[in-house]
Amino acid sequence: MELTVFLLGTSGSIPTPRRALPAIALRREGELLLFDCGEGTQVQMARAGLSPMKISKVFITHLHGDHFLGLAGIVQTLSLWGREKRLEVYCPAEEVERLRKYLEIPRYTITFELLVEGLEPGQEVRGEGWRVLTARAHHPVPSLAYAFVEEGRPGHLDLQKALSLGLKQGPELGRLKAGESIRLPNGRVVRPEDVIGPSIRGRKVVYVGDTAVTEEIVELSRDADLLIFDSTFAEELSAKAVENSHSTCTQAAEVARRAGVKKLVLFHVSPRYEDASVLLSQASKIFPETIVGEDLLRIEIPPSK
Numbered sequence: 001m002e003l004t005v006f007l008l009g010t011s012g013s014i015p016t017p018r019r020a021l022p023a024i025a026l027r028r029e030g031e032l033l034l035f036d037c038g039e040g041t042q043v044q045m046a047r048a049g050l051s052p053m054k055i056s057k058v059f060i061t062h063l064h065g066d067h068f069l070g071l072a073g074i075v076q077t078l079s080l081w082g083r084e085k086r087l088e089v090y091c092p093a094e095e096v097e098r099l100r101k102y103l104e105i106p107r108y109t110i111t112f113e114l115l116v117e118g119l120e121p122g123q124e125v126r127g128e129g130w131r132v133l134t135a136r137a138h139h140p141v142p143s144l145a146y147a148f149v150e151e152g153r154p155g156h157l158d159l160q161k162a163l164s165l166g167l168k169q170g171p172e173l174g175r176l177k178a179g180e181s182i183r184l185p186n187g188r189v190v191r192p193e194d195v196i197g198p199s200i201r202g203r204k205v206v207y208v209g210d211t212a213v214t215e216e217i218v219e220l221s222r223d224a225d226l227l228i229f230d231s232t233f234a235e236e237l238s239a240k241a242v243e244n245s246h247s248t249c250t251q252a253a254e255v256a257r258r259a260g261v262k263k264l265v266l267f268h269v270s271p272r273y274e275d276a277s278v279l280l281s282q283a284s285k286i287f288p289e290t291i292v293g294e295d296l297l298r299i300e301i302p303p304s305k
Contacts, residue, residue, distance in 0.1 A: 001028070001029055001303060002027065002028065002029055002300075003026070003027070003028050003150070003203050003205075003300070003301040003303075004026070004027045004028075004298060004299065004300050004301070005024060005025070005026050005027075005205060005226060005228075005298070005299045005300075005301065006024065006025040006026075006027070006048050006050060006296070006297075006298055006299075007024060007228075007265070007267075007293045007294065007295060007296065007297045007298075007299070008020065008023035008024060008025055008041055008044035008045060008048060008295065008296070009021045009022050009023040009038050009040065009041065009044055009295060010022070010267055010268070010269055010293040010294060010295055010297075011066075011268070011269060011271060012066070012210075012230075012232045012246075012268040012269055012270050012271070013066050013270070013271070014066070014271045015038075015039065015040065016271050016274075018274075018294075018295065019269065019271070019294075019295055020038060020039075020040045020041070020043075020044050020295055021038025021039050021040060021041075021066045021067070021069075021070070022036045022038045022066060022067050022209065022267070022268060023035070023036050023037050023038050023041040023044060023070065024036060024207055024228060025045065025048070025050055026148055026205060027050070027054075028129075028130065028150075030054065031054070031056050031127070031128075032050065032051075032054040032055045032056065033055070033056065033057050033058075033059065033127075033132075033148065034055050034057070034058045034059070035058075035059045035061070035146055035207045036059075036060060036061055036067045036068065036207075036209060037058060037060065037067070037068055037069075037070040037071040037074065038066050038067055038068070038069065038070050039065075039066070039069045039070045040070055041070035041071075041073075041074065042070065042073055042074050042077055044295065044296065047296060048296050048298070052074050052077055052078055052081075053078065053081060053083060055074070055087065056085075056087070056088065056127070057087075057088045057089070057090065057125065057127070057132075058071065058087070058088070058089045058090065059090050059091075059125075059132060059144075059146050060089065060090065060091040060092075060095075060099065061137065061143055061144055061145065061146070061207075061209035061210065062091075062092060062095070062137070062139060062141050062142060062143035062144070062209065062210065063091065063092075063095050063098060063099065063141060063142075064141065064210065067209060067210075068091075068099070068102075071089070071102075071103065072102065072103055072105070072106050075087070075103060075106075075108065075110065075114065076106060076108045078111075078112065079108050079109060079110050079111045079112070080108075082111055083111055083112045084111060084112050085112060086112060086113040086114075086115055087112060087113070087114055087115070088115045088117065088125075089103075089114070089115065089116045089117070090116075090117050090118070090119050090125060090132075091116070091117075091118060091119070091144075092118060092119065092142035092143060092144050093118030093119055093120050093142075094118070094142040095118065095141075095142055096116055096117070096118040099116055100116045103116065119134050119144060120134075121134055121135055121136035121144065121216075122134060122135070129150060129151050130148060130149065130150045130151060130202070131148075131149055131151075132146055132147065132148050132149070133146070133147040133149060133220065134146060134147075135147070135216045135217060135219070135220040136214070136216055137208065137209060137210065137211035137214075137217065138211050138212040138213075138214050138217075138245055139209075139210045139211055139212070139245045140244075140245055143209065143210060143211065145206070145207065145208040145209065145211060145217055145220055146206070146207050147204060147205070147206045147207075147220050147221070147224070148204065148205045148206075148207075149202060149203075149204050150202030150203045150204070151202050152199045152200055152201050152202045153199065153200040153202070153304075154177050154179075154192075154196060154199060154200070155196045155197035155198045155199050155200060156196070156197045156200075157173065157176070157177065157195060157196050157197075158195050158196070158197070159173075161194075161195050162176070162190075162195040165184075165188070165190050165194070165195065166184045166185075166186065166188065166190075167182065167184070167190060167195070176190070176192050176195060176196060177192070177196065179192055180192070200303075200304050200305065201304050202304065203225050203301045203303070203304060204223060204224045204225050204226075205224065205225060205226045205228070205301065206220060206221045206224040206226070206227045206228065206229075206261075207228045208220070208221070208227070208228065208229045208230055208255075209230055209268065210230050210232075210245065210246055210268065211230050211245065211246070211247060212241070212242065212245045212246065212247060213247055213251050213254070213255055217255065218255055218258055218259050219259075221255055221256070221259035221261055222259045222260065223259070223260050223261065224259065224261040224262070225261070225262050225263070225301050225304075226261070226262065226263050226265065226299060226301060227252075227255070227256050227259070227261040227263070227264050227265065228265040228267045228293065229247065229252035229255060229256070229264060229265070229266065229267060230246055230247045230252065230267060230268045231247060231248065231249040231252045231266035231267060231268060231269065231279055231283070232244075232246040232247065232248070232268050232269070232270045233246060233247075233248045233249070233270060234248060234249060234250075234273070234278050234279055234282055235248050235249065235250045235282050238250075238251075246268075248282075249266050249279040249280075249282050249283040250282050250283060250286055252264060252266060252283060253282075253283035253284070253285075253286035253287035253290060254286055254287075256286075256287040256289075256290070257286055257287045261289075262289060263289045263290075263291070263299075264283070264287055264289060264290045264291070265290075265291055265292075265293045265299075266279050266280065266283060266290065266291070266292045266293055267293045269292070269293070276292045277292075279292060280292045
């Protein structure tokens with residue numbers, strides 16, 4: 001089952017010729033989720049070959065302009081294309097009315113239901129086969145971090161063992177996979193765990209926008225396949241990071257190391273870094289499986305085994 005992450009915009013605060021403002025698309029079997037929606041997001045989607053019509057839900061981390069001002073443009077495009085399916089938009093609970101008023105400013109005729117809902121830290125949103133978890137981000141305005149978590153899958157069936165126990169291929173094996181025990185004609189009961197291995201964990205992608213590091217953020221990131229983390233500054237500007245409630249690339253790497261993630265993406269890169277190699281150099285000394293996020297980078301998350 002496909003799970004692909006598209007980095008649509010990776011800059012912090014101000015767009016540059018190389019980097020658009022923050023936006024991440026996550027595609028799972030044709031369904032598209034959008035995390036943040038900076039100015040120019042729909043242009044970046046077109047460049048990435050993604051259709052806004054596929055978006056089912058949008059998750060906004062906070063209402064600093066670089067993270068959400070592209071949303072009204074997407075709403076207008078969807079209306080011009082005659083969308084009928086509901087679009088769900090989520091943001092911190094304290095910011096719902098502010099976001100609704102922003103989306104009411106343009107004079108467009110919306111052709112679909114536009115649902116804007118607030119989330120408290122710890123709340124989750126469920127979809128088909130997945131859920132999005134939330135945690136409080138530490139920033140001057142109400143802010144959330146998000147974790148996309150796929151549901152686990154049944155373990156692998158040992159077919160030879162199942163047949164040796166007297167089971168037959170067909171509905172019986174399907175019932176075992178569904179968690180049901182089977183009583184054989186000789187009275188023996190075969191339980192799922194007798195022939196099916198441990199369940200296979202679902203994939204996990206964590207997006208942490210603007211934030212200072214907290215234990216809550218570390219826990220949200222725990223065991224992620226991919227962690228996309230605020231890395232606005234290099235280590236020598238750590239005082240500025242504290243002042244503005246952002247993170248440095250080395251702090252992001254330390255979170256990745258502590259949380260046991262598989263891969264770290266440095267994100268929200270300050271425009272001062274035309275060459276972001278300094279960020280990569282500093283972070284990779286702490287966490288080697290680090291890359292610098294680049295616009296239109298596509299990352300495929302393979303299924304767990």
